[in-house]
Amino acid sequence: MEPSSTTPDADLLEELRRHRAELRESISALEDALAAPTASDRGRWVQRVHVAVVELAGDLREHVDLTEGPDGLYRGVLTTSPRLSGAVDALTREHVLIRGQVEGLLARVGASDVVADVDRVRDLGTALLGRLVRHRQRGSDLVFEAYEFDIGGET
Template sequence: MDEAIASHLEQVRAHRAELGDAMAALDAALALPVGLGPVWRRRVRAALTELAHDLRDHVDLTEAPGGLYDDLRAHAPRLSREVDSRTAEHVELLAEVDRLLGERDDGLEGDEAVAAHREATTALIGRLVRHRQRGSDLVFEAYEVDLGGSG
């Protein structure tokens, strides 16, 4: 592995940790009692906003020209389909984050809307967990590098 991609993988590892922290913060906010009303809403909104920022950074970093995904395609063309799948997941995950942020901005009227928002946001965290697992497996298969499971 050349020095440039090794350096890039270090950036990916650092951003991976930030995204993991944002996911944990959102999970913690969602675990608060909904009965807290405005406090619950503010905490979830803040955590979801941070997650959106970190997810966008992750996408920018992995999909940057000459970055990780370009190197994976060049270094391990057999994995191109997996790279394409991760890229497609990025589109879906960003769309869901934007939808959830928009839903919050439009307001959640009534208990059913709040419960549905909580459920959809919890499902998003699960999707992100699986995306990170597949991404970690992809990098390991190509470079035999562990991105780290704690971040």
């Protein structure tokens, strides 16, 4: 769909698309790491999960900057479509929850007894993945409602 006259500038839209794809890759990397077998080498599994969570944490920081920053998406949405302030507030609150889940998972993966607690790590990781998928969809819905523009990013 073509951008409307109230759509943010093309550079921001391109950045949103690029970042959306990167975030999806980080989510997929964590999902793959969590799903990998642990029977042969739990230490390697823990290392792989740790790397995936660190990458995801970086992409999440970038996402929050891109959406909540002074020139971010949410400021534009609130200017263009103040009726969506509830959705913006909800997404902003979710950022806090998601950050907490990422920090909790990082702490658990970094614990000395993590090798013996693979199931707990998987539980924490899959709960985080579920929240991220729902958050991404709500963010996409917000952009579409505000600008009638699909940011995609599923490449």
